[in-house]
Amino acid sequence: MSVSKDQLIDFIYEEVRMLDEGRYDEWLALWLKDGHYWMPLDYNQTDPLNVTSLMYEDLFMLKLRVERLNGARTFSQKPKSRCHHVIQRPFVDEMDEAAGTFVTKTFMHYVETRLDEQFLLALTARHELALVDGKLRIANKRVDILNCDAAFRNIQLLP
């Protein structure tokens, strides 16, 4: 089975829609089990491990994050946060059909809100996707925040 460029682009659109609609179980099911969600702290950071990142999370950590959002004693989610992505058409940077691996880059604006506060982040998301058993899955995702070196308040959902 082959994958078209449009299918890759649709996948990215569908993923952010899941996040915005809080369909986290579906979102977690997109991930390959050894994938990592990386959000660097430094501009053009190359090392996720030996310097601080904002996030470098395996699937256990991502599940924990999602599970916590719905906990009865998750006080920072009373009331709950909401988020909204506005994305540009993703660029398909790499297509290795033989290996079934793909890389996309997507520029987006991310808005998160809770109570009377709302903030806007400008993001670049780099997805490594893989075709496994006929389905596209997320092998790794890197999200760079334009002002990654700024002092942030809580970022509670998933940009």
Next chain:
Amino acid sequence: MGRYADNPAAIKALFRGNEVHRDVYIDQEIYKLEMKHLFANAWVFVGHESQTPNKGDYFSTQVGDQPVIQVRHSDGEVHVLHNRCPHKGTKIVIDRAGNTGKFFRCPYHAWSFKTDGCLLAIPLKKGYENTGFEKSDSGNGMKAVGEVRNYRGFIFCRLAETGISFEDYFGGSLSSIDNMVERSPAGRLEVAGPPLRYMHHCNWKMLVENQTDTCHPMVAHESSAGTAVKLWEELDMPEGTPLPPAMEIIAPFMSPYEFFENMGIRTWPNGHGHTGVHHSIHSNYSAIQGYMEKMVEAYGEEKAKAILNENRHNTVYFPNIMIKGPIQQLRVFIPLAADKTLVESYIYRLVDGPEQLTARTAMYNRMINAPTSIVGHDDLEMYERAQEGLQSDGMEWVNIQRLYEEDEDFSQEKVENGTTERQMRNQFDAWVKFMTADMNDVREAAE
């Protein structure tokens, strides 16, 4: 003039042993007085020398509300200068770090200064001839802080020209920095990357108090640590399966009260103290292969074991930093207003130590102290609810009475039950001392 300026009696009345008045957290005049007195008279953390390793390297930060520059002078020493041109007040450096070469040059009128602050040159200097310029403060160049001390790589300063010495101020508490540094086989640390920067809309002291608050983790962090434990149990992995990082780092926050009671708290004079005298949440991290051998080689077996058996949890250096020796982390709580605090969380690499330890420290930093950290979210929510709740006129006093004893003496080092709030009281004892140390007394003057 407000209620508190030049009124040491009113300052002292804010702390009555087992309670503290809400004004210490919410009153803007108190905040201003903290900057003028407490942060000027105390020894305050500036940065680490590895942030400015070469001559001309600088790094800009704040001591209290004062903009300062940490810079490596041509003689190799680290200096701390007020970040202000003596001419018109322009900040000399505006970026966070860089190298200025042999001198600073003000971007406004090109006044230049040696890296110890001395005036080097002014364009068209003849315009100042016969004006008495050399007698003005501006003629002396960039102003240095009162005193600077490089303690094993950590740069501290006292803004005030005179006052308590570094040794008298920190005393026995320096043993926590010693332990952190000695975990490097070479006895040196190096900063690893930029710090996390996390903005809190609460008073800086709430964050400092929380560092030795051992009765909040199992409650406030049930949402993160409790959920981690539950998820892991649901996976029902066979015994002996290595714990995922989240379990090793976050799950110990759910330890029972008894664990925290038994870990112990030590207090030192002048507001310093630490949790984890006997053990801590850092005690049971997995061993890193080859590290012990390197330590034994560097220090001998007995000393190496003594260094690594120390598991101090959080050490508070009053007024506004906390270090974690076992993982080489330092957090600085920079007060921006009565209700605004910037938290910067640094990590350090052990020179000649294994890289896996740096990776674990970086992991701890992002999992616990990032603006994206679920544990951080738990804490910030509590601080900000407290900041808002304290506006209530229903009650004016905050209770810090757990395991309180009458007539507590903070001038002696003491080890107590790990759930005591003695360290918070110790901080307020020091707070009163350094707030009033150089405060005029208008009422005395009037008599």
